[in-house]
Structures are given as structure tokens and as C-alpha cells.
Amino acid sequence: MMHLSSKVITAVLLGSVIMTAACSGSASPDVKDPASNHSDLSSEKRVPNAEADRLLGSVDLPAPDWLPEHFPLPDDSHIYSKTEVGSVPPAHQLQARTMDPLDDIRDAIVQWGLDSSIKVQVGRAGPEMEVMGISGGGFGGASSIQIIEEPRGNRRIILTLQDES
Numbered sequence: 620m621m622h623l624s625s626k627v628i629t630a631v632l633l634g635s636v637i638m639t640a641a642c643s644g645s646a647s648p649d650v651k652d653p654a655s656n657h658s659d660l661s662s663e664k665r666v667p668n669a670e671a672d673r674l675l676g677s678v679d680l681p682a683p684d685w686l687p688e689h690f691p692l693p694d695d696s697h698i699y700s701k702t703e704v705g706s707v708p709p710a711h712q713l714q715a716r717t718m719d720p721l722d723d724i725r726d727a728i729v730q731w732g733l734d735s736s737i738k739v740q741v742g743r744a745g746p747e748m749e750v751m752g753i754s755g756g757g758f759g760g761a762s763s764i765q766i767i768e769e770p771r772g773n774r775r776i777i778l779t780l781q782d783e784s
Contacts, residue, residue: 671695674773675716685711685780687756689735691727693719696776708760708782715776721766724774725749728764739764759783 675697682692683701692698692715700714717724725741728751732739737756744750744765753762760781767775 671718671773674771675718683711683713686713686778687731687735687737687758687780689731690778691724691731692776693717693724693727695719706781708784710761710779710781712780713776713778715778716769717774717776718772719774721749721768721774724766724776725751753780757783 675695676699678697678699680698680701682698685703686692696715696717698713698715700712702712704710704712729739729741731737732753735756737758738752738754740752740754742750742752747768749766751764751766753764758780760783762780764779765775765777767777769775
């Protein structure tokens with residue numbers, strides 16, 4: 620029988636959550652599957668506020684207690700998914716939609732890291748996605764932030780945090 624370490628199990632679980640998030644939803648934000656809070660967004664690069672609100676979706680959950688203090692979610696963010704993985708060490712994930720530009724979101728997160736003594740490593744995962752590794756400040760393991768350019772101008776933020784072991 621093969622024994623896997625808790626880090627391997629956690630990485631597999633987080634990978635599954637991230638893959639599910641990345642591949643989730645193809646319906647408009649107004650058409651929701653009752654079993655899911657996931658949906659894709661569609662909009663022009665800059666749209667009127669009422670249209671942006673519609674495209675960000677009607678689901679706007681409160682920020683979770685585990686969200687780091689002063690984490691720079693854009694003001695227009697709509698949190699549509701919060702997940703906690705009961706692994707050892709614990710892991711958490713938040714997904715949100717925003718109309719803010721990718722560069723502004725990235726720059727705010729990098730500044731948050733500098734202000735909070737948290738190491739943020741920025742990397743491009745392709746023309747439509749930035750991935751940032753996070754370590755320090757109580758976070759380790761598979762902690763990361765993905766900012767994904769959606770097809771019609773909005774962004775999806777996926778924040779995955781794993782407590783240090």
C-alpha cells in the first residue's frame with residue numbers, strides 16, 4: 620500500500636479545486652445552476668455601471684474571516700465562491716469577479732505583499748493569466764493568486780491560501 624504525505628494530498632486537493640474553478644461555468648451570470656455559484660462573465664472592456672453589475676453576477680458573498688487583513692480585493696469585486704479544504708494544514712479558496720484592469724490588481728497585490736512582509740512572486744501563465752505565488756505571513760504550501768482575463772474584458776481572481784505547516 621502506498622502512503623502519501625499530507626503535503627501531496629493537499630496539493631492534489633487544491634489542484635482539483637483550482638482546475639474545477641478554471642473550467643467552471645459557461646452560462647451567463649444571470650443563469651445559475653442551483654448546485655453552483657460559478658459562471659463566466661462577458662462584457663466590453665469598459666461598460667456602464669449597471670451593465671458591469673449585471674456581468675459581475677448577482678452572487679456577492681461577504682469576505683471570509685480568513686481573508687488576510689488589508690488584502691486588496693478591488694472595490695467592485697463580487698465574491699462568488701468560498702471554499703475551505705479540511706486538509707492539514709488548512710487551505711482556503713476565494714473566487715471573485717472584477718472589472719478592474721489586470722495590471723492594477725497585480726500591482727495592488729504586490730504592494731500588499733511589500734507592506735505585509737509577504738513574498739509575492741509574479742509570473743505570467745500566458746497572455747490572459749497572471750499567477751502569483753505567496754509565502755510568508757503564515758502562508759505556505761500551494762498559496763497563490765490567479766488573475767484571469769475573461770474573453771470580454773472582466774477579470775476573475777482566484778485566491779488560494781494554505782496555512783504554513
